[in-house]
Amino acid sequence: MIDLKDFEYDELTEYLMSIGEKKFRAEQIFSWLHKGVKSYEEMTNLSRDIREKLNRETYVSTLSVREKLVSEIDGTVKYLFELPDGNCIESVVMRYHHGLTICISSQVGCRMGCRFCASTIGGLYRNLTAGEILNQVIFAQKDMGERIGNIVIMGIGEPLDNYDNIIKFLHNVNHEKGLNIGYRHITLSTCGVVPMIYRLADEKLPITLTISLHAPNNSIRNSIMPVNHKYNIEELLNACRYYFEATNRRISFEYSLIHGVNDSMSDAEELAARIADLHGHVNLIPVNKVEERSFEKGSIGDIKAFQERLVSLGINATVRRELGADISASCGQLRKKVL
Ligand code: SAH
DSSP states (O other): OEGGGGGHHHHHHHHHHHTTTTTTTHHHHHHHHHHHHHSGGOOTTHHHHHHHHHHHHHEEEOEEEEEEEEOTTTOEEEEEEEEESSSSEEEEEEEEEEEEEOOSSSEESOOOSSOOSTTTTTOOOEOOOOOHHHHHHHHHHHHHHOOOOEEOOSSSSSSGGGGGHHHHHHHHHTTTTTOOGGGGGGEEEEOOOOHHHHHHHHTTTOEEEEEEEESSSSHHHHHHHHHHHHHOOHHHHHHHHHHHHOOOOOEEEEEEOOTTTTTSHHHHHHHHHHHHTTTTTEEEEEOOOOTTTOOOOOOOOHHHHHHHHHTTOOEEEEEEOOOOOOOOOOTHHHHHHHO
């Protein structure tokens, strides 16, 4: 059975024509799907004949909410969604002054093995389909009853390890007949799958790329991020330079501060020198404690000092505000708890 949300608009049009339908049906069906209807019966401008035909080969995919937690501190909402095969993924909706932002998952589990991360502990189960990635935005928006204007692909999984489905998702979520979310309002975060950064650059989508750097040199990065053994920092930053030249979009960097591992003053200095020519923004994240991992965050003073050192060296750096601290809002934590 085909999930029509796995089709891009043109593919949907082609499919409908192949089953003897008129072209204009694509627009109707595409926009219903993106409104979060749960069956063809809800598509009230389709004849019974078309609905029956669609039901023969295709279905309307949905997500069910297995758990929903609302932070009492800041209103952050965390969803544990259950997929049709029983697997679970997480999405988080955060409220900023400019509107709602959703953080979505790209895979069930992850095979990248970052030492500090909860999502990778059980390894990769499977990729999410393009429809499943999109459904997180559709169903969260429907549940919130309010437009979601920004997307960050920073939940469970490595998006560039599920490349084709992520690209389909990006095209669909941006489509004017669908949710119509601008590429400039979408951020994709990667641990550094270098060949896919080059491919993404050549797609020329003006999304923001953010790199989970977390270390100023190969020796530290090798010790916390296995992907660095395959694609080292020099190769990664060269890919970033290519991305910047191809898209004219500045890269941002995530740097989770782990006490005694990557948070010394000399680490800050080495980091500043390495990325200076990229003029990117550095997001400092005090590492979140994960039960199975022994990493600790530094004191507020340590974190502030690291930021100030970067700023004094001309690097734009901010400390990420912690949202949803009371509801396990960081990636992978809730799924792991429930499983
Ligand atoms: N796989 C992608 C996106 C998912 S993770 C990536 O690696 O970028 C989103 C961000 O959270 C990444 O920067 C990741 O390194 C970071 N992260 C994961 N576990 C963390 C933890 N325990 N504390 C702080 N940041 C963490």
